Amino acid sequence: MTQPLLTARGLVKRYGRVTALNQADFDLYPGEILAVIGDNGAGKSSLIKAISGAIRPDEGEIRLDGQVVDFRSPMEAREAGIETVYQNLALSPALSIADNMFLGREIRKPGFMGQYLKLLDRQAMERIAREKLSELGLMTIQNISQAVETLSGGQRQGVAVARAAAFGSKLVIMDEPTAALGVKESRRVLELILDVKSRGMPIVLISHNMPHVFEVADRIHVHRLGRRLCVIDPKQHTMSDAVAFMTGAKAPPPEAMAA
Numbered sequence: 001m002t003q004p005l006l007t008a009r010g011l012v013k014r015y016g017r018v019t020a021l022n023q024a025d026f027d028l029y030p031g032e033i034l035a036v037i038g039d040n041g042a043g044k045s046s047l048i049k050a051i052s053g054a055i056r057p058d059e060g061e062i063r064l065d066g067q068v069v070d071f072r073s074p075m076e077a078r079e080a081g082i083e084t085v086y087q088n089l090a091l092s093p094a095l096s097i098a099d100n101m102f103l104g105r106e107i108r109k110p111g112f113m114g115q116y117l118k119l120l121d122r123q124a125m126e127r128i129a130r131e132k133l134s135e136l137g138l139m140t141i142q143n144i145s146q147a148v149e150t151l152s153g154g155q156r157q158g159v160a161v162a163r164a165a166a167f168g169s170k171l172v173i174m175d176e177p178t179a180a181l182g183v184k185e186s187r188r189v190l191e192l193i194l195d196v197k198s199r200g201m202p203i204v205l206i207s208h209n210m211p212h213v214f215e216v217a218d219r220i221h222v223h224r225l226g227r228r229l230c231v232i233d234p235k236q237h238t239m240s241d242a243v244a245f246m247t248g249a250k251a252p253p254p255e256a257m258a259a
């Protein structure tokens, strides 16, 4: 049986008297799209933040490729190959597409010019940005030096996803990637998610949008009251089952609980 790429066991995170994560477990397998669903306040964001280094859990263990990891910052998680596309995107609107792709990991000119004068190698960054975007079929964007603020919401999301896919060596986490988008743009982002998966990159997708989740997910992690309640196969369950498990209206079948 395949080993999970990323596991978490017994994660606990408390904020004062609120327990956001209460012995939460998590498993992501190679090559899959795993959706994480749950009611408001169930602890989905806290789980994702723990995995992506944005918070440090009070208890529990996270393993990447079987090795225990303890990320002290999102940068450390990125260095380990975990890229996150946040809901609020974290793109800089006034910067160009290429600059945004390389934000925080700019390429410097070789030799003296780069090392001492810190000059950026714009040509290299633009070339790589263009390659990455066209690999993902995003070259409807004509001009790579165009400012991100001139793009539509869907195109911006596309740049953020392309950046994550380009630099994430192990997995990509997407927090509500379609929440702010219209129907057509959401469709494009869902296609992009499937494209990234087809390149062998596993994806964790946090979403409240059940049709989107059921369209792309291979498995669905249902989070409830700070922990994983069950994992369901979208082919075996309906959207109303998922919502019923998530809200506590219905108990999941025992085999889903053992996951």
Ligand SMILES: Nc1ncnc2c1ncn2[C@@H]1O[C@H](COP(=O)(O)OP(=O)(O)OP(=O)(O)O)[C@@H](O)[C@H]1O
Pocket (backbone or CB within 6 Å): 015, 018, 019, 020, 038, 039, 040, 041, 042, 043, 044, 045, 046, 047
């Ligand atoms: N920084 C914080 N300080 C205090 N409480 C927090 C903090 N972050 C989260 N919480 C609390 O922890 C619990 C879980 O929150 P979390 O954001 O992880 O849930 P969620 O499932 O992502 O919710 P939503 O779907 O509404 O985004 C909530 O009760 C929330 O109020």
